[in-house]
Amino acid sequence: MSTNENELILLAHGDGGLLTHQLLEKYFLPGFSNELLDELSDASVFSMQEGRLAVSTDSFVVDPIFFPGGNIGKLAVCGTVNDIAVSGARPLYLTASFILEEGLPLGELARIVASMSDTAVKAGVKIIAGDTKVVGRGQADKIFITTTGIGLLPPQVNLGYRRLKPGDKVLVNGSLGNHGLAILLQRETLGLDSKVESDCAPLNLIIEKLLKRFKSIKIMRDLTRGGLATNAKEIAQSARVDIWLDEQSLPVDDSVRGVTELLGLDPLYLANEGKFLIAAAADEAADLLDFMKKDSLGENSRLIGEVRAGSGNVYLKTALGGTRKINMLASAPLPRIC
Amino acid sequence: MSTNENELILLAHGDGGLLTHQLLEKYFLPGFSNELLDELSDASVFSMQEGRLAVSTDSFVVDPIFFPGGNIGKLAVCGTVNDIAVSGARPLYLTASFILEEGLPLGELARIVASMSDTAVKAGVKIIAGDTKVVGRGQADKIFITTTGIGLLPPQVNLGYRRLKPGDKVLVNGSLGNHGLAILLQRETLGLDSKVESDCAPLNLIIEKLLKRFKSIKIMRDLTRGGLATNAKEIAQSARVDIWLDEQSLPVDDSVRGVTELLGLDPLYLANEGKFLIAAAADEAADLLDFMKKDSLGENSRLIGEVRAGSGNVYLKTALGGTRKINMLASAPLPRIC
Structure with a gap:
């Protein structure tokens, strides 16, 4: 992922137009690429066997966004993967939605995306859908990430x-x-x-x-x-x-x-x-x-x-x-x- | 949902402690109640038949949060329901994650939740998992909502x-x-x-x-x-x-x-x-x-x-x-x- 540390997030990165597409193609897709996400359709479609699904969602607003042992991206993957895992289910898919503050350095976004990608690989989950919104300076604090996880509960598992x-x-x-x-x-x-x-x-x-x-x-x-x-x-x-x-x-x-x-x-x-x-x-x-x-x-x-x-x-x-x-x-x- | 229009969101509403529980029990659960959400477990678990699932996520940051014809809550339900629907799938479940700014009037939150609930009923979808975070004044703009939708794609539907x-x-x-x-x-x-x-x-x-x-x-x-x-x-x-x-x-x-x-x-x-x-x-x-x-x-x-x-x-x-x-x-x- 080649980035210029000096580039900043602009409001137009979130308006659904040209810059939104460039953000996707330069930052998110290289990091998260898989056959479902790459379709870039309104919804990701995948086949599931009959069974019990476990679903969980969390927003991450940690401050500071980089800290010893991790960053908000790693946390956003771990947090939702763990919520699915403790239900007894095997997490398979994640969605990730980003709210970015105007002025966030794109280099920081790149590091966060890379960390999410690494952690998803380590956990064996795929990030299959996402969204990006940008709000003006002072209307958010750098970056918020919301992840939703979907897992499959093995038939023999019965926690409660x-x-x-x-x-x-x-x-x-x-x-x-x-x-x-x-x-x-x-x-x-x-x-x-x-x-x-x-x-x-x-x-x-x-x-x-x-x-x-x-x-x-x-x-x-x-x-x-x-x-x-x-x-x-x-x-x-x-x-x-x-x-x-x-x-x-x-x-x-x-x-x-x-x-x-x-x-x-x-x-x-x-x-x-x-x-x-x-x-x-x-x-x-x-x-x-x-x-x-x-x-x-x-x-x-x-x-x-x-x-x-x-x-x-x-x-x-x-x-x-x-x-x-x-x-x-x-x-x-x-x-x-x- | 009885609310005092003068009460405001506090940072402690988001710390996972007592006030978070009160927020859940007084605001979110009465609005969204269903057998899956009411479990309040780390992940919602439900059975699905074998088939193709469609998943989509979006963050909503609309400003103003109330506008002619709707509000951010109605929008957060419609937006994700519609993304699932245009893929050809029947939306079944939504998750909803809230990022609240300290000082948001609880009366406004109640109106937003009521509107989400009404729209979900109209669309025939259930809100089965959620999360709430609170950030300080000036670290978000009133309220951001991220919804993720899960739908079932009928076998005969084949859009592309x-x-x-x-x-x-x-x-x-x-x-x-x-x-x-x-x-x-x-x-x-x-x-x-x-x-x-x-x-x-x-x-x-x-x-x-x-x-x-x-x-x-x-x-x-x-x-x-x-x-x-x-x-x-x-x-x-x-x-x-x-x-x-x-x-x-x-x-x-x-x-x-x-x-x-x-x-x-x-x-x-x-x-x-x-x-x-x-x-x-x-x-x-x-x-x-x-x-x-x-x-x-x-x-x-x-x-x-x-x-x-x-x-x-x-x-x-x-x-x-x-x-x-x-x-x-x-x-x-x-x-x-x-």
């Missing part, structure tokens, strides 16, 4: 809150809070020299392997906005059970722990973009944990808690031996983390 | 540029330029007292009827950004034919003609949101036109031209007997018309 039972074990595939903290440290001028990187990654391949091997997996959930705390609370409420988490088992990187303690933040509420919670029957939990640890996206997996009979509460057994009731995030330390 | 042949007739389902002009008159303080309304409408039901009855329909296309001119040019280029349009046959409302002449605008390049071009074999064209005119969304249908052998050009036979070569829109009279 209704399957959760007291005694089920709760696991997570690695350390908590890295994405949220990486963004926060970029945004705030705190004078902290930190090496925290976003954990942004597509989770579909590890999840597919787990689902093939472990029939007792009951639910999965990616731990994005609101972090582990808010997501565990939502699960507990939906499933009408209690979830007990063990603070000492929660994986938190030293670099994250140090900074969050300094800033008075709780890693339990910070967003992740490459982490998922998994609940499974107790008798398979140890094997599941071992298997997760063998995957590069699960090396720091931990068994972090269990399901008990209850009415939608989440409790944390603290390192000091006490018990803390966990509520949903009431107000985030900062907006626009995804 | 390759099917276009010299002699095929070109029709349109009504008057041109109303949407683009309605937006322009709202945006610019021209001191014109005009009654021009957007033609924003879901076209899937009339298109479904036409496709059932007329096997010789070869392609359809909705005439949005760039208007009839740009879209005809794209069709001619893709199909490697020429398209000849007859200026005297083009339906343009008197109110639109008057204002566009005054302002030096060409209705051929103005966006429509309830108009589609249709090309069909010559021997069925008269019956097709009669049938279209019986539908409320086709009362002003016209046969406007024909396909000839050629290499991707569009020509307009002018009212004065001349010939004008039509190019794509090079720069729009104004941005953010959809």
Whole structure:
């Protein structure tokens, strides 16, 4: 993709005329090319076998658009791929719609598109439809991307809150809070020299392997906005059970722990973009944990808690031996983390 | 949906915590409720028969967000429904993702959601997944909506540029330029007292009827950004034919003609949101036109031209007997018309 770093997005890039076509042909098509997208028709048409489809959509407005460990494009692919994956489905197709601010350097757009393309290849999904709109300076903040994912749910997969039972074990595939903290440290001028990187990654391949091997997996959930705390609370409420988490088992990187303690933040509420919670029957939990640890996206997996009979509460057994009731995030330390 | 017109969108409405849940439960779920959306899972899961799916996505950034004949919500449903419909598919499901500016009155959001809900019911589609992000004041312009549509292409439908042949007739389902002009008159303080309304409408039901009855329909296309001119040019280029349009046959409302002449605008390049071009074999064209005119969304249908052998050009036979070569829109009279 040849680009001139000095070229900027103009309003006319979004009016459906000549410049819109040039933007497509020079930037989007080379990055995303596949037989469906290249048709450039009003709608992409593809054949599907009979079955259950999973569909999810998310808008991404992260600020800054480039951050340690990723950028808004990588995030827009990972976020939607992961939402499909935790439903148990195999993500196949993505759509991507761009809202660009007049004045965005085309070089930045090119880097974002390249990153989306790389991540889509890694996740094995195709970007099959898209749209571009341009708004004037000060009417958007650089770039917003909305992705929608379509996946196929294998016949044997049957996840659902209704399957959760007291005694089920709760696991997570690695350390908590890295994405949220990486963004926060970029945004705030705190004078902290930190090496925290976003954990942004597509989770579909590890999840597919787990689902093939472990029939007792009951639910999965990616731990994005609101972090582990808010997501565990939502699960507990939906499933009408209690979830007990063990603070000492929660994986938190030293670099994250140090900074969050300094800033008075709780890693339990910070967003992740490459982490998922998994609940499974107790008798398979140890094997599941071992298997997760063998995957590069699960090396720091931990068994972090269990399901008990209850009415939608989440409790944390603290390192000091006490018990803390966990509520949903009431107000985030900062907006626009995804 | 009970709302307090004085309440405003806060950043915390988008952080995935308590206020996000309240926004969902008070605004989005009552408007869009259906068995798939109400699950509130990471992905909506539904069964599909074996077949061809059509998928399309668009972001809507129209300014102003309320305009004569519609608002950004109605537009976001119609635009994507129509993209699916002109591919020949029956739209079934939509996703809707919202980017809200801090300070947007919740009463305005409620009106937009109600309008989306009404239009979705009218079009017979379900909104099955969504997302909401909030950005700070001055980081977006009130509200942007991205919709993605999924439709099922009936086995017997087979539209495609390759099917276009010299002699095929070109029709349109009504008057041109109303949407683009309605937006322009709202945006610019021209001191014109005009009654021009957007033609924003879901076209899937009339298109479904036409496709059932007329096997010789070869392609359809909705005439949005760039208007009839740009879209005809794209069709001619893709199909490697020429398209000849007859200026005297083009339906343009008197109110639109008057204002566009005054302002030096060409209705051929103005966006429509309830108009589609249709090309069909010559021997069925008269019956097709009669049938279209019986539908409320086709009362002003016209046969406007024909396909000839050629290499991707569009020509307009002018009212004065001349010939004008039509190019794509090079720069729009104004941005953010959809």
